[in-house]
Amino acid sequence: MPDRSAFDADRRQFIREFSILAGLTSVASVAPWAKALASEDFSGMARNGKARIGIIGVGQRGRALLLNLQQVPHAEIVAVCDIYPPNFERAIALTGGKAQAFVDYRDMLELRDIDAVVVATPLHQHAHIVIDALGADLHVFCEKSMARSLEDCQRMVEADKGSKRILQIGHQRLFNPVYLRAIERARSGEIGDITQIRAYWHRNNNWRRPVPDGDSRLEKQINWRLYKEFSAGLMTELASHQLQVANWFFDDIPSRVMGSGSISFWRDGREVYDSVALIYEYSDGRKLLYDSMINNKHYGLEEQILGSLGTMELETNRIYWENPPPAPGIKQLVEDLDQGVFREIPIGGASWVPETAVSQAGAAIVEGEYSDTLLQMEAFAAAVLNGKAYPGLLREAYYATIAALLGERAMDSGQPVAWPQQYRMPPEPVV
Amino acid sequence: MNYHAQLESMGTRFDLVLPRLGTSRGDALLLQIDAELQQWEQSLSGFRADSAVTLLNARLARDHSAAVDDPLLWQALELADFGYTLTQGWFNIAGGRLYAAYKRNEAVSPAERQAYANARIYLDRATRVVSTQGADTLLDFGGLGKGLALDAVKDILEAAGVRNGFVSFGESSILALGHHPNGAYWSVVVNDPLVRGKILDTFSLRDRFLTISSTVANGAGSGGLQSHLVDPRSGRLIDEQRTVTTVGESGALGEIISTAKLVAGEQLSVASLSASAADSCRLFTHNTGMDGSYA
Numbered sequence: 001m002p003d004r005s006a007f008d009a010d011r012r013q014f015i016r017e018f019s020i021l022a023g024l025t026s027v028a029s030v031a032p033w034a035k036a037l038a039s040e041d042f043s044g045m046a047r048n049g050k051a052r053i054g055i056i057g058v059g060q061r062g063r064a065l066l067l068n069l070q071q072v073p074h075a076e077i078v079a080v081c082d083i084y085p086p087n088f089e090r091a092i093a094l095t096g097g098k099a100q101a102f103v104d105y106r107d108m109l110e111l112r113d114i115d116a117v118v119v120a121t122p123l124h125q126h127a128h129i130v131i132d133a134l135g136a137d138l139h140v141f142c143e144k145s146m147a148r149s150l151e152d153c154q155r156m157v158e159a160d161k162g163s164k165r166i167l168q169i170g171h172q173r174l175f176n177p178v179y180l181r182a183i184e185r186a187r188s189g190e191i192g193d194i195t196q197i198r199a200y201w202h203r204n205n206n207w208r209r210p211v212p213d214g215d216s217r218l219e220k221q222i223n224w225r226l227y228k229e230f231s232a233g234l235m236t237e238l239a240s241h242q243l244q245v246a247n248w249f250f251d252d253i254p255s256r257v258m259g260s261g262s263i264s265f266w267r268d269g270r271e272v273y274d275s276v277a278l279i280y281e282y283s284d285g286r287k288l289l290y291d292s293m294i295n296n297k298h299y300g301l302e303e304q305i306l307g308s309l310g311t312m313e314l315e316t317n318r319i320y321w322e323n324p325p326p327a328p329g330i331k332q333l334v335e336d337l338d339q340g341v342f343r344e345i346p347i348g349g350a351s352w353v354p355e356t357a358v359s360q361a362g363a364a365i366v367e368g369e370y371s372d373t374l375l376q377m378e379a380f381a382a383a384v385l386n387g388k389a390y391p392g393l394l395r396e397a398y399y400a401t402i403a404a405l406l407g408e409r410a411m412d413s414g415q416p417v418a419w420p421q422q423y424r425m426p427p428e429p430v431v
Numbered sequence: 432m433n434y435h436a437q438l439e440s441m442g443t444r445f446d447l448v449l450p451r452l453g454t455s456r457g458d459a460l461l462l463q464i465d466a467e468l469q470q471w472e473q474s475l476s477g478f479r480a481d482s483a484v485t486l487l488n489a490r491l492a493r494d495h496s497a498a499v500d501d502p503l504l505w506q507a508l509e510l511a512d513f514g515y516t517l518t519q520g521w522f523n524i525a526g527g528r529l530y531a532a533y534k535r536n537e538a539v540s541p542a543e544r545q546a547y548a549n550a551r552i553y554l555d556r557a558t559r560v561v562s563t564q565g566a567d568t569l570l571d572f573g574g575l576g577k578g579l580a581l582d583a584v585k586d587i588l589e590a591a592g593v594r595n596g597f598v599s600f601g602e603s604s605i606l607a608l609g610h611h612p613n614g615a616y617w618s619v620v621v622n623d624p625l626v627r628g629k630i631l632d633t634f635s636l637r638d639r640f641l642t643i644s645s646t647v648a649n650g651a652g653s654g655g656l657q658s659h660l661v662d663p664r665s666g667r668l669i670d671e672q673r674t675v676t677t678v679g680e681s682g683a684l685g686e687i688i689s690t691a692k693l694v695a696g697e698q699l700s701v702a703s704l705s706a707s708a709a710d711s712c713r714l715f716t717h718n719t720g721m722d723g724s725y726a
Contacts, residue, residue, distance in 0.1 A: 323437070327444070327446065327599065327602050329599075329602065330435070330437075330446045330448065330597075330599055330602075333448055333597060334433065334435045334448060337433040337448070337450050337611075337612065338433055340612075340613055341613065342611050342613035342614040342618070343618065344618040344619065344620045344633070345597070345617065345618065345619045345620070346620050346622055347599075347602050347605070347619055347620065347621050347622065347641075347643065348602060348621050348622040348623075348624055348631075348643070
């Protein structure tokens with residue numbers, strides 16, 4: 001049985017954070033989905049039925065989504081699909097044989113008792129599967145990035161508009177209270193003017209998955225992330241998460257991007273870069289500096305929001321101030337001196353911490369830990385039952401993938417690439 | 432015109448308040464003070480990989496004995512050794528290994544506790560060599576570095592002809608130099624860390640250092656312990672909610688006495704120590720309601 005207490009604790013904390021956020025008018029514009037989510041009552045949702053969901057692609061990420069969905073009370077996994085036999089067998093085992101199993105996703109789409117599908121296949125397959133699923137009148141959750149090409153991203157958005165179904169893309173940071181609180185604090189001016197964001201994702205491995213018996217026919221099927229036909233490598237598999245964050249915090253999309261990519265360490269026949277460095281330019285001279293590599297992991301991953309008054313590091317949930325506020329007692333003393341007042345200087349108080357006070361370690365943006373993937377899947381299942389998409393999510397995902405693919409184009413060409421006008425979405429009304 | 436500036440130093444905030452002093456003169460003093468604080472941090476910070484004490488700890492772990500070239504580190508070692516004797520062993524910098532283990536929530540065996548109880552440093556002043564007893568000794572100066580730095584700040588201010596000033600190091604080590612321009616002293620109240628609105632202690636300070644040490648965690652009524660203070664005689668964790676206030680003529684000595692009293696509780700009578708050790712030292716034990724136990 002799944003651990004209900006952990007789920008409930010997450011959920012309670014999630015609701016607490018969201019109810020606070022939902023009360024802030026600034027949140028409606030920066031995270032309209034959060035405001036909509038905060039008004040939901042999921043506790044009794046399962047009594048009125050469960051969202052019946054099939055999972056297409058049960059590899060590493062698909063398995064994680066499956067396990068998360070199994071913890072959602074108002075969701076039921078009714079079908080699984082994978083063309084790779086080990087994944088196919090594992091999916092059957094994970095669902096205890098209760099879900100119908102398919103090798104061809106088109107057969108799954110013909111099921112009658114299914115409401116939605118989760119697409120977690122290799123990137124190049126996202127577009128046609130998503131479009132087919134929407135065409136079959138099913139709601140769709142698709143893992144990021146959206147698609148392998150700019151044109152496919154646009155086709156997916158158009159297919160969504162032409163259907164009465166939901167298309168949600170997996171960007172779990174949009175459901176993370178740390179990020180939601182951080183953007184609310186950033187918009188309030190707490191860290192001043194944000195003119196630069198630095199983001200990076202560093203790993204130290206060859207990014208390969210084992211191919212059984214060294215069967216070369218399976219190489220591209222298993223290691224699809226390494227081949228340009230199927231993936232833009234680091235850009236679509238890692239960077240798109242952080243590009244979404246940068247767009248979100250700048251409340252903008254880049255006007256152009258320049259970059260350099262290379263295969264500089266893992267020269268093993270792969271086609272995608274193992275080292276990338278890019279500059280995304282936004283309006284008013286604002287910039288995102290981005291890099292990713294897979295032969296050094298010392299710095300890990302981070303998004304650093306650099307403001308004139310402070311810095312936020314989102315992955316590690318920290319905020320730092322350029323000029324820490326003085327202790328209340330010292331502040332009072334300075335004011336008293338200016339006014340010629342002689343009175344007691346209060347040291348400490350109920351929230352006073354002797355010895356530590358403000359440290360260079362900064363402070364937490366939000367206390368607590370969250371499983372944002374779990375909350376994301378819970379929200380998707382709720383959206384399916386409500387038959388209504390949460391506003392703003394698709395726009396964030398679309399722009400993140402477009403930015404990733406334009407970055408790839410800039411690196412491939414060695415030239416700056418401007419954001420094409422046709423890849424701008426019309427503004428959504430604020431809910 | 433009054434001067435106020437803040438720095439981040441030694442893991443906390445440092446506030447410098449100098450009445451009736453202009454910005455240019457204040458900024459010049461601040462630069463000098465910042466340089467002094469950085470020197471102390473570079474000598475005594477256990478959080479810096481290249482600090483003098485970190486390098487010393489590495490040598491002691493290997494050889495149990497090492498020459499000390501860094502003059503500030505040697506000054507701190509001499510004072511720590513004096514503090515050990517003065518407080519009858521209640522102030523002991525040699526227990527860092529045990530402190531670190533408690534901080535990491537690691538299990539500590541009775542043998543390890545006993546090893547700490549026996550640990551101490553020995554100084555050969557002629558050769559400036561420090562040696563340790565016990566193979567697992569790690570030196571941790573705790574708040575002593577701030578006290579030493581604050582003493583040095585007082586010297587800088589006095590040498591510059593500054594007569595009045597209020598200097599706070601994380602609100603736990605305070606220098607009240609001279610007096611408030613509108614009063615005969617600096618009036619300070621220390622609030623109870625657990626009870627909002629309750630005053631724990633009050634002071635009228637003139638040319639004195641106030642040191643405040645506590646085991647109490649952040650947050651009203653949280654009841655948790657802020658730090659993992661260790662009884663140097665038994666190696667056991669201090670699990671009582673205590674706060675100590677100490678007033679005296681030296682910031683460094685104030686740190687020694689404050690820390691010793693915090694871990695020793697009623698077992699240490701500060702009044703019985705050297706007359707110049709402290710003007711006052713008061714222990715407040717929060718969870719029993721006992722207070723004002725001037726030893």
